Amino acid sequence: MMGKKVIITGVPGVGKTTVVNKALKTLKEMGVEYTSINFGSFMFDVARSDDIVQDRDQMRTLDRGVQKRLQQRAGQAIAQVTGNVLIDTHASVKTPKGYLAGLPEWVLREIMPDIIVLVETDNDQILMRRLTDETRSRDKEGYNSIAEHQQFNRSIAAAYAMMTGCTIRIVTNPDFLLERSSAELVEVLR
Amino acid sequence: MMGKKVIITGVPGVGKTTVVNKALKTLKEMGVEYTSINFGSFMFDVARSDDIVQDRDQMRTLDRGVQKRLQQRAGQAIAQVTGNVLIDTHASVKTPKGYLAGLPEWVLREIMPDIIVLVETDNDQILMRRLTDETRSRDKEGYNSIAEHQQFNRSIAAAYAMMTGCTIRIVTNPDFLLERSSAELVEVLR
Amino acid sequence: MMGKKVIITGVPGVGKTTVVNKALKTLKEMGVEYTSINFGSFMFDVARSDDIVQDRDQMRTLDRGVQKRLQQRAGQAIAQVTGNVLIDTHASVKTPKGYLAGLPEWVLREIMPDIIVLVETDNDQILMRRLTDETRSRDKEGYNSIAEHQQFNRSIAAAYAMMTGCTIRIVTNPDFLLERSSAELVEVLR
Numbered sequence: 246m247m248g249k250k251v252i253i254t255g256v257p258g259v260g261k262t263t264v265v266n267k268a269l270k271t272l273k274e275m276g277v278e279y280t281s282i283n284f285g286s287f288m289f290d291v292a293r294s295d296d297i298v299q300d301r302d303q304m305r306t307l308d309r310g311v312q313k314r315l316q317q318r319a320g321q322a323i324a325q326v327t328g329n330v331l332i333d334t335h336a337s338v339k340t341p342k343g344y345l346a347g348l349p350e351w352v353l354r355e356i357m358p359d360i361i362v363l364v365e366t367d368n369d370q371i372l373m374r375r376l377t378d379e380t381r382s383r384d385k386e387g388y389n390s391i392a393e394h395q396q397f398n399r400s401i402a403a404a405y406a407m408m409t410g411c412t413i414r415i416v417t418n419p420d421f422l423l424e425r426s427s428a429e430l431v432e433v434l435r
Numbered sequence: 436m437m438g439k440k441v442i443i444t445g446v447p448g449v450g451k452t453t454v455v456n457k458a459l460k461t462l463k464e465m466g467v468e469y470t471s472i473n474f475g476s477f478m479f480d481v482a483r484s485d486d487i488v489q490d491r492d493q494m495r496t497l498d499r500g501v502q503k504r505l506q507q508r509a510g511q512a513i514a515q516v517t518g519n520v521l522i523d524t525h526a527s528v529k530t531p532k533g534y535l536a537g538l539p540e541w542v543l544r545e546i547m548p549d550i551i552v553l554v555e556t557d558n559d560q561i562l563m564r565r566l567t568d569e570t571r572s573r574d575k576e577g578y579n580s581i582a583e584h585q586q587f588n589r590s591i592a593a594a595y596a597m598m599t600g601c602t603i604r605i606v607t608n609p610d611f612l613l614e615r616s617s618a619e620l621v622e623v624l625r
Numbered sequence: 626m627m628g629k630k631v632i633i634t635g636v637p638g639v640g641k642t643t644v645v646n647k648a649l650k651t652l653k654e655m656g657v658e659y660t661s662i663n664f665g666s667f668m669f670d671v672a673r674s675d676d677i678v679q680d681r682d683q684m685r686t687l688d689r690g691v692q693k694r695l696q697q698r699a700g701q702a703i704a705q706v707t708g709n710v711l712i713d714t715h716a717s718v719k720t721p722k723g724y725l726a727g728l729p730e731w732v733l734r735e736i737m738p739d740i741i742v743l744v745e746t747d748n749d750q751i752l753m754r755r756l757t758d759e760t761r762s763r764d765k766e767g768y769n770s771i772a773e774h775q776q777f778n779r780s781i782a783a784a785y786a787m788m789t790g791c792t793i794r795i796v797t798n799p800d801f802l803l804e805r806s807s808a809e810l811v812e813v814l815r
Contacts (some may be wrong), residue, residue: 593781597788604724
């Protein structure tokens, strides 16, 4: 039997990893298993096993056509995984040339997710967290910029919903109240 | 001659039915006829005539693949209807697993609508109407939640416009001033 | 070698033409050349050379199927242009029947742009500019209406990003500070 394919997204600093880990732990206790896949790492593994790249930095410099084929192959491979799968990626990535779709049409058509989760929090919370997080070097962005990115993610998620028929679930991580947001995520995933 | 295919949408409590009925009455007086189709009922009729379901409750429990084929068949049948057609459905449906596209790509490609109308009103008006409407049991939702849903509908409507080349017309139903919003709709439909 | 395909959009009155001209001048001084194409004019040239229309007014009255083929042919021709191309069009056009996609799916699939730029400014600035611009007869629109249009453009741009894998770059033209916004555009185009 095919399991559920759930894609989980959130802007940097939203607390996605913490919420996901907590939710997966709770689900495991309930007897619900998920295979966790990071889309970027997965694509890198495909590229390395195909001898297209040797190290991760080379991933950014790939020709657009090569990158597209890699994305598609990664999507196909993920579609083959049996059981429930939780795919960690971005709804969109902020680059110097603008917002880039995390899930372009050719990836979506392969994965055909059941649910795409947007983990969101107050723009202000993200700002504070990014400013105080010493462990990771994150881009410094202002309040409006984060709000714009979260809004863009909602818009592109709507396009993803049209293309695949998946549901778009917004999970709010307010004031980083971990218990509440991970409980919400458990409800979506179980 | 092929008529116009117009899809009309609005979140629960927006007053869509009232606006539509008033507009259709005015149009009839002007000599403009529309066949009214409710997409959900139409799909149920297809499912029942194919012996896939016996009653409406079973529609919710269908396998995703079966549902997709049903949606597509309903879309094909609607595309065959001659003359002007007004299709009543939702831009997106709010479910426990998140927002679900009312018009996924495989339905849009069959219907290829000319116009999609979003009937909107103040979030606060919807809230008040839902709280006071005793005749229908509607989900109780807060102000922010309704605003989020209306915003999501605008986003997904933009994706529909890209896919089909239809226009997206926002008709505002302010303070339930029926005359004004139905007059706006008449302008769109005639 | 194929150059970059960049599409530049903005609501009427945003100051797009001025920003673009300034940016192209700077780029030329840097040795970066772009062929400028206006999508509407380009489509008209295709239609005239095919004897479909004689003058520009006829473009608005074309049958939907004819218009679709013309758009697609124009997209194909633009895809053939070598070197860097800057395509001037609208993310969406406001019509009496609602917002119309400037770049429907069948055009996007031909052009497959690298970047779509949204030139934006404060809604209030646009309003002031439209009210004071005597040289062009622009539609009179209120503040909310311009805000709604700019928001719709962001949403539909997200759908474009999903379909093509292009980036969506929002370039702000604040208080018509030409230097700053054209410098931002130079960064995107060079």
